[in-house]
Amino acid sequence: MPSANEPHTGATSPRKFRAYTAAHLDQLLSRAGLGPEERLAARAVATVLPFRTNPYVLDELIDWDRAPDDPIYRLVFPQPDMLPEADVSHIAGLLRSDAPRREVNAAANQVRARLNPHPAGQLELNVPSFGDGTLPGVQHKYDETVLFFPKQGQTCHAYCTYCFRWAQFVGEPDLKMAGEEGDSLATYLRAHPEVTSVLFTGGDPMIMSASVLARYVEPLLALEQLETIRIGTKSLAYWPDTFVGDSGADEMLRLFEKVTAAGKSLAFMAHFTHPRELEPEVVATAVRRVQGTGAVIRTQAPLIRTINDDPETWRSMWRRQTALGMVPYYLFVERDTGPQDYFAVPLARAHDIFQEAYRGVSGLCRTVRGPSMSATPGKVCVDGVAEIADQKVFVLRLLQARDASLVGRPFFAAYDPNAVWLDDLKPAFADRFPFEPALERV
Template structure:
């Protein structure tokens, strides 16, 4: 199959668009002028049930919807776009709105950037001790964009908010000098949007350097869901799989971090064959997704998705909470509800599916998991723990917050039992602002 992408400039050429009312076409254009929009012929023809549009979850996952912008933002963009403003005015209005959408959550732009020889390397992140994230410059797009994506600023032309690096040598140098690093995660965008020869230019130097501390190479990708032909019929598909085999032969563990948000993405010959080809290289596929209102906020959907993943040989990994950026207001659900979905999912699947962890917030202190609700000393509280922390000592440490049915993010929480702060607050202040005495994280 030949890949055909659809953007704002040509999405009206999609045959199925003729079935939609004009208002939906206008909404795509208006919202897509602020939040990134890109899809392709595989998504359009295989993943979306057009008889259920606009309510189909895969349609909402890939096509901008009116309510993904707050009402006043929507009206502002509508007045600009529908009145025929030029591209510069549209961009100016869009950027003004974008800066109000918390474009880089969890301090990733300010606090996670490594330093080599006194210079910040903006194509890398190093938040957790063992894992370095690397953003190949040629991988700063995807086969299609998810409407919830927390890295949306990288796709809308805001150059100062991009992460990218061409410096494979610096990556090797950094990992060599930091023997605590065991994992390198290639992310983006989607690194598998690149030609294999470009991905090789980053991975092979790591293998050739024979770094004893480097044990795992991870690749974060949505390609299995949005373009499985990357592993089947693309002109360098076989080269890509040979690269995966070479990682395995070099004694490194290759973890393919697959993003699946709905069971529909796991159906069909192409994705099944692509998964098998990847597994045959010796790689392991781990799966992850946020729990998203309008898409998968139902334990039956999650249970179905986990069972399909395991049947295909994948390992369920993370259930995330929608991040506090972009269209969070559209996709987020209360933490209590997310926990209930996780719990009901857990109760309805066998132990082989229970490798799933969550619900987890990737936030400023680290990965914070909600464990549930408890009553302690006659007080109803929410129980959390750190899966990962900026200080590794925080990992697996439980803590408690006042019960709050409306809280959707950790900054909505208040410490339980009359405490003034969470156990990590003071140390987090020191880590992020070593020269400042006080810092308001809220």
């Protein structure tokens, strides 16, 4: 295989990126065969939750003969029943009457405020104090790990309808997390020698050019404490040309090589939600080129109702990912934000899907963990359902925790077939969960 430093010479012709947004939505919905009222309702949803896609997703991934039931269509296009009917009806009425934009925005903001725009205390708990104030765009969530949200990476090649970071994309400055300087991040890390891993997230860092990403990454390469740089991205699924056909593809791969040459592990956290995203040959080519830099690609996605909520979908994804040399990493539970009520799968069903899929793959695929909730205390995994002392319970474990002493600790919750999130559960065999404060004695 050619070095990542060598230009790509395959037959793939360059594809020009174009962002399709809410301004194009009515025309695109017509392509799915939706009538005027259905399109209006979907547009109403798009005033609250962000919409963005591109030619690759439209032309290579969506089966338009199956739309609007096609899973990739549902992955990127707003559905009229993603929000409460009364809210959709109210905003649709404003759009129908050509109400002033400020009135539509005000109605949309009222709905957004009820959707828990920042789950797991992202603003209240995660932005650290530093120097005379705070360091924008930084979350020091766990002792050894810092998340960084580069300012220029606050969008994606396309948006997922279930995205738990939807608040980053709706144009409300108070809801955004964005950092501006790589040097400031490096300074923060020097003051916190316990940090060994940095995760670049967003948005999608791969929306940036190599030269812009380098301004954030290169100041970190001289830090001896830093072992791993992670990049969270859906670019392999939504715009693989980032690494193959784009004019800056080779420069981006050279930056990756620079990271690994500095002795850092480059973990490419790839987001694949459905097997169809792995089918185009350009994806395999992009994967090989990224791996050629020394980066390790790990894969993750949430379990989403109507899109991937069956075991065979996950078996197919994990097998294909492993065949391409990627490492299955996480199956997440849909977070308690945005249209959770529409997309969430009950924890009991999520566990059944995970276990059935897990049983049907080889040991090499079983690097995957889940179903996991990224909740306020940490990453809580549903390890199983058991009968203990004549009581049916969920067996849970903290894979990661804000309180490091709790990492790996099992605990129990009363079985609830309808629970979809940690907050829906009650402790079993105890008066509190291990991450909750002790009850005061009267």
